[in-house]
Ligand code: HEM
């Protein structure tokens with residue numbers, strides 16, 4: 001956290017047209033996601049779904065929520081919480097699935 | 105309320121009387137309300153502990169039934185953690201943060217009032233359980249599936265803590281925004297008082313830990329009240345999941361309780377030693393590190409539960425590691441005192457008490473981290489000794505030091521030093537007498553959370569227990585001395601003047617008690633320990649020499665106030681809205697849809713009342729010429 | 743945009759900073775529910791499991807929610823240009839799509855119930871219903887906020903130059919949408935492929 005981080009509001013916000021374009025891309029990505037249910041993608045299905053989800057996530061956050069144009073601190077708050085949650089719950093699930101005490 | 109909108113002021117504007125308190129949005133008043141409420145709950149929690157110790161004074165006693173004993177120890181734990189230590193810290197946050205960073209209030213004054221009222225009604229809700237079919241009796245950790253069995257009365261626990269969590273979460277957001285965004289000009293991060301730093305870390309911990317326990321409590325509540333299967337082994341549910349979720353919150357929680365006290369002590373020691381804090385950056389960094397690592401050690405509470413050897417080793421390591429930043433702080437406090445001109449005032453004594461007692465508790469904590477040891481100690485009185493040394497000897501000693509230290513700020517009077525010292529020495533004696541022997545009796549095998557002290561443990565354990573009970577008697581007397589001193593000094597204490605301790609930080613720059621708007625002129629900060637630097641310069645050898653009065657901008661030279669200081673108006677809506685938590689909570693516990701619906705409706709009405717209320721406090725800031733009057737902005741420059 | 747930048751230390755609006763702070767913490771909330779769901783994904787106690795999901799149906803309601811983010815951002819865009827009339831139109835559209843999504847969820851829950859899946863049946867069922875239910879509650883709260891924004895802009899309480907208010911509610915709304923992006927993949931699609 002630098003101190004007087006006054007990099008807020010760097011003017012340029014997308015235009016409505018750009019918002020619509022982003023929404024169209026999101027729609028296409030969603031269609032691709034849903035297609036994994038109808039078409040057998042084999043072993044790449046799950047990695048593909050995770051990548052698509054991540055892209056959608058970042059797109060909504062960056063453009064609709066203006067993270068790309070707003071103060072960096074906001075992004076740190078959001079992704080900080082996300083990373084903390086991912087880390088803690090990943091360890092918890094690993095313990096719950098694989099690191100049980102051997103039952104006596 | 106609606107009637108007041110017809111008269112001239114847009115919002116209630118009483119300055120005295122009951123309504124002025126119900127509707128206050130002043131951070132100082134809210135802080136004072138937090139403080140007195142915690143005193144009441146402390147008395148209740150203390151009375152409960154008296155009952156517990158009376159029961160355990162001798163082996164095989166039956167003063168209390170086991171049922172009652174379980175309720176009493178559960179409520180004791182919940183009270184001390186959620187209704188005393190946390191809100192007492194919040195009292196200090198409220199009162200001090202804006203003053204210390206040179207602001208006129210917190211970022212969201214009404215939300216701040218909301219936090220207080222939620223806390224109060226949450227506490228009342230929890231305590232009403234005694235009259236409504238029995239208090240929770242499944243321990244403050246509420247382990248399922250025992251806790252989801254209806255005999256445990258844990259509905260009140262699940263919902264009561266949820267309500268208190270809302271209070272903490274709202275306060276956390278509020279304080280984080282306040283600290284990040286409302287510092288006086290020149291108050292950079294590395295010039296902030298350590299207390300403000302610790303408050304920032306604590307509130308981040310709250311921010312990220314509260315949602316986790318919220319989920320654990322929701323699951324517990326759904327299991328308990330609606331028959332969900334989260335933790336029911338019968339259908340494949342996993343009780344260990346509850347333990348993980350609880351301690352994912354629970355360990356950060358222990359730092360939530362200790363960091364504010366650490367911040368307080370870090371303010372008092374330099375003042376009473378007439379030296380700057382030794383290694384400011386290290387103390388701050390260690391505090392942040394504790395906060396961060398504090399999220400990565402939770403499973404040390406589950407060493408004897410279902411976690412495997414790799415996990416045990418990993419968590420043992422991370423737990424021992426967290427003792428490092430803790431140790432750094434202890435060294436810094438000691439070196440702050442080293443070579444200083446120590447003044448053994450009451451706050452100083454309590455601070456030294458904090459450092460020494462907390463160190464003992466920290467050391468026994470490290471012994472828990474050694475897994476084979478832990479297997480011997482877990483669920484014995486040794487653990488009880490540990491957490492009382494860190495919570496009572498640590499957090500509470502630190503908070504009491506803060507009470508003595510800032511009493512003159514809040515009231516303009518001094519507390520009696522004589523009674524203060526009597527309080528300290530009896531408190532120290534009573535505390536060690538109560539909890540010291542528990543180390544021994546625990547190691548000799550006395551189990552925790554057991555209503556009857558088994559006679560077979562032998563006469564040594566019985567003796568230790570008798571000593572513990574005697575300690576409670578000493579503590580009770582000591583607490584009465586404190587209470588008398590407090591109430592008497594409020595009425596008849598000596599005038600303190602503006603700067604009784606020769607203090608270092610901004611809150612002493614203004615009047616005592618501070619005016620409603622805190623500062624006539626928002627100070628511009630050029631140093632860490634700004635107030636000190638306005639009073640003293642250094643000669644060539646680095647010795648402080650006082651600046652002649654008037655040569656520097658000084659505290660009573662506060663003329664020429666900023667024009668147009670608009671302070672946030674009072675509002676009754678936070679109070680009105682929070683009443684809704686009672687019908688809401690009872691509706692859930694007793695599965696009464698009418699009460700529940702009433703609570704929800706009430707809340708929605710309160711919400712609308714809140715948002716349509718005229719925002720005379722200047723929240724309509726987007727009106728251009730209002731911008732510069734924004735009162736809640738400490739950094740206003742003109 | 744100069745209007746909403748106060749003389750604050752960081753030059754950021756209090757309310758936006760507060761909203762972002764709060765949203766960061768919400769990951770810890772939903773993350774715990776998702777973890778429980780993943781833990782119990784096959785713990786069905788003999789009852790129905792993930793095969794009960796109707797992916798085409800859920801895809802459509804997910805799509806509706808995703809598109810409500812578009813109308814939301816257009817509402818903010820209109821407000822930022824001082825066009826309250828357009829802003830109200832988009833706000834209603836957003837709330838409407840939210841309501842469609844909620845309706846879909848109610849329909850889904852009832853169908854599952856009729857097919858023999860209810861919350862008390864198994865850890866799987868509990869974790870599914872409670873996770874998606876809490877998401878639904880978030881959508882519901884969002885709709886409530888949108889409607890109050892709509893109403894207040896009519897009464898003049900929300901003024902043309904106060905687009906921060908729309909922006910704040912928008913942030914919340916997009917966030918709830920993001921959470922659903924994750925739920926749709928992790929709760930519905932992947933299990934459907936991996937478990938079956
Ligand atoms: C040096 C740092 C610390 C270490 C290494 C440590 C370690 C531990 C361990 C391993 C346990 C589990 C004991 C067991 O149940 O078997 C424990 C319990 C506990 N600790 Fe600490 N601790 C430390 C500091 C603190 C602090 C600062 C607090 C609070 C202010 C605290 C409060 C507690 C509480 C309340 C429990 C008991 C939880 C229960 O009800 O089971 N600890 N500690």
Ligand SMILES: [Cu+2]
Nearest residue numbers: 355358404405
């Ligand atoms: Cu711990």
